[in-house]
Amino acid sequence: MVDPVVHIANLTIQHGKDSVLQDLNWQIFPGEQWILGGPSGTGKTTLAKAIVGQLKYEGTISFHLDNNSSLPPVVHYVSNWFQFTNLEGDRNFYYQQRYNKFAKNDTLTVFAELKHFAKDEQLAFEDVAPYLTIFGFENFKDQQLIELSSGEHKRLQLVKALWLQPQVLVIDQPYTGLDVQSRKDLNQIFDQLADKGVSLLLISNDDEQPDCINRFAEIQNGKIVLRHHSREISRGIPRKRKELPYFLQQPPKISDPTMVKMRQINISYGEKQVLKNIDWEVKAGEKWLLQGHNGSGKSTLLSLINGDHPQAYANDIHLFGKKRGSGESIWEIKEHLGIISPELHWYYDMNANVGQTIASGFFDSMSLYQKLGYEQQQKLDQVLHFFDLKDAKHKTLGSLPLGQQRLALLARTIVKHPELLILDEPCQGLDKEQSQYFNDVIDDLSKNGQTLIYVGHFQSQLPTCIDNKMVLEKGEIKSVERVIHKKETLST
Template sequence: MLVLRKMWHREDLFRRRLNFHWRYYNQSQQCVLHLPKATVYRFGESNKATPVFRDLDWKISEGESWAIVGGPGTEKRTLLETLLGHTRISPPPIRGLYPFLSNFNPPKDPLDCVALVSFAARRSAGSGEFYDYTARYGAVRDDDCITLRQSIFSDEVHGSTAQTEFDILTKRLDLTRLLDLPLVALSNGQTRRARIVKELLKKPEILLLDEPLTGLDIHFRPKLIRLLGEIHASKQPRIIMALRPQDPLPDWITHVATVNGSEVHTTPRSEAALHNHSRSQRTSEMSLKSEPNVSKGKPLVDAKNLNVRYQDRHVLKNIDWTIHEGDKWHLQGANGSGKTTLLAMITGDHPQSYIQPHLMLFGSHRRGQPTSSLQRMIGFTSPEVFNAFPRRLGPSALTVRDAIATGFESTFSYRPRCAEIDARIDEILRQLGPDQWGGDPTAFDQRPFALLSPGEQSMVLLLRALVGRHPLLILDEVFAGMDSRMIEVAKAYLRDGLDAKQAVIFVTHWLEEVPWDSHLTKFLRLDDGFATHLPPSSSQ
């Protein structure tokens, strides 16, 4: 009897162990995504059309952490659209694209539980007209009064659990103190963080993030990456991130899908060929010949004791800043420190620019100059210009050439092009067009702006800023979406291709993107609205 009992006990132990291993095996092998050797077409196109992806063979098992890495073309974005179910997969995967969703009772529909956070401007949004982003600087209109808190707590997000998660996420993403501000008042980086919180609270099973590090300051990037790693490990939701090749790959990423044209290579991290963002050591011939950045020319901007307030928020505090001809400035500062506000003083977009006691722009007081004539002196691009730029399609679509030509105007508007303007556009396209960065040069200037990839759109907006050879260039996060080859070409132009007297204010959160060696660059850093002039060796 005792022997029998011992045997039962052993058998029970064995059965339990087996059960445990089987459950563990099942869980670890649970298939999150499965695309077995598929061809992917745009919706509405037959199998005779050129596919967007061929032989796409991709399996994601539970527990793996994936990043999609790809260049500036539209392919990375198309792969995200495929994961959202916006393309046709042939043959369709038998258990669906996301087999694990069929294990829920009732099974879940990917359309309801796979979400995307993308910061690329929507194609042909609204009427396709230029959107006036400067409204943000003035009195907030009633329509724009929706606060950050109201925007996050949409119909889809409610209940006490959501409230707790909301409190935790807004704290971790440093948004708590901004919750009662109008949404339009948030800075670019603050808006990006808010968009991520909003999608997380909708509780998707899978969250796709398109280049989530762009526009975030250097201190914030590691915080976001850590948070996303923790969220992914909890599977609430699983995260798939799309990154540029030069972006740092988070430690917790185990696998990489590299997009190259119509091919996608899926490999464990250790086998992926990655190009980390590294500071270019190349010093241009011009840089070697140039003297250290001692200002010589006339002052273009001279601001003394500049202040900006919104009710009780004091955003810029007693700023002194003089910019001379030929100066190259790197304007630094964390998200929300006041960079965009300061630049809006110089472009005249900010209504409070009129009330400054000493704001001299191009030799006259700001008050004495219409904004339009002021802006004819400035070549300008920024995340706000990128988002506001018209993206209409159809017969009145804006071509690349049209888009660049608007750089001769003070604000966005068309003017019939003359031969001289066309010749200058041809020149800048030869210097910085797709032939230089390995893009498709076929009739590039006639392509609709709206159909370019985000990186190509950024490049066209840079050309728009450069085409008029303005005395002052303001280049705010100008390389967003570009790959390392485009960035190197653009940096070389900014080092060697500008007129000696052109001054530049360059804004970036990536020190390695600054085109000039540090001894040729001047540094102004904003900390919570206060400005500090930094010595040449300064990094962020």
């Protein structure tokens, strides 16, 4: 009889008073390639972390790895979030630091990170080259980790994992932050690894999956439930649409008919030019979709608008009727807009409770440091109710499943009813039902004159209100067009 590669017996994990996994039993045999799906909050990430020894648990988890295999006898885990440190082993970074060349960037470069990984895992450095090419990392070797976007961090994690080729590879949300072509390339590599004998466990609710996947499961009531196909895996319960809070039913206050005006924008980091000759105008009431492959310059372009990029002063940029650098403060700029991005989520204070997290949107802070006035408290209560977060108001943000964390930060974005919403991959980490719900909210807001810049790759995760589309490629504008047949023309 063949031994299972992974054998889990009577696994129980508590988070506070809540039981996340209860007497869970599961076996993964050689040749099995698994998708673990299901609604947000069922314990998928908790199980993955337990398998690789990152969480305490009751029960047993054992491995039967082949020491005679050409593959290293290793169980490797790729988390949904990349937790890098500085050279002293700390994570004391701030949100704007990745754009600020004048601040002390004391993280490793990509090249140094890969060198350390090769040494630790006894890998031949030349073997990483194909993966760097596939994920477009050839020109990133000299960049520091803090300078990478969330999509670039995800690709770096995947480069290391695929280079290692462990006997068991566990990946939490493998497609997070990846564009369409990167997803296709990744699925081909998964198929190749499976042919070599790697056992895959992919935690994912994406409709697409590599051809090699032959087993399916989800977690219900703390236990593994096997499925015959991914379409049998449970989805989150669709949310019932509610009427917007009254204050969000009113048009936002508009300070100028042209909210963003850029002329011949050029941004460079040393010899690397990130944005080249960008001309762009965003007028009040317009809804823009911003697209482009990972590393095309989208995040840098948005950072010029939200005030986070110091090179904004050296360029011809008008925001909300005022030339950038004419005496306005960063906080005066942020008064006009609400933003969410994977990077903001990464840097946010996970010890703040949900109520504090949403309320910090009134002050554009990364936690709540001020007392709310009566009107602000009323708006907070309305938004908590609208997003079904009232029961989580006093829970810390970090204690919630990733999907609920993202909803709380989305609520933070709209609580002050800004005239411009900047939503950078806002549905990253949400399941299909949560994504649909949030995009319905954006569509409802759009009816009241809301101006929008929305970054997203996938047709199924876009609002229908989009009326303009700009695509970047290698820092330059590839195309600008009016969107007529919206759903049919948005996806790239």
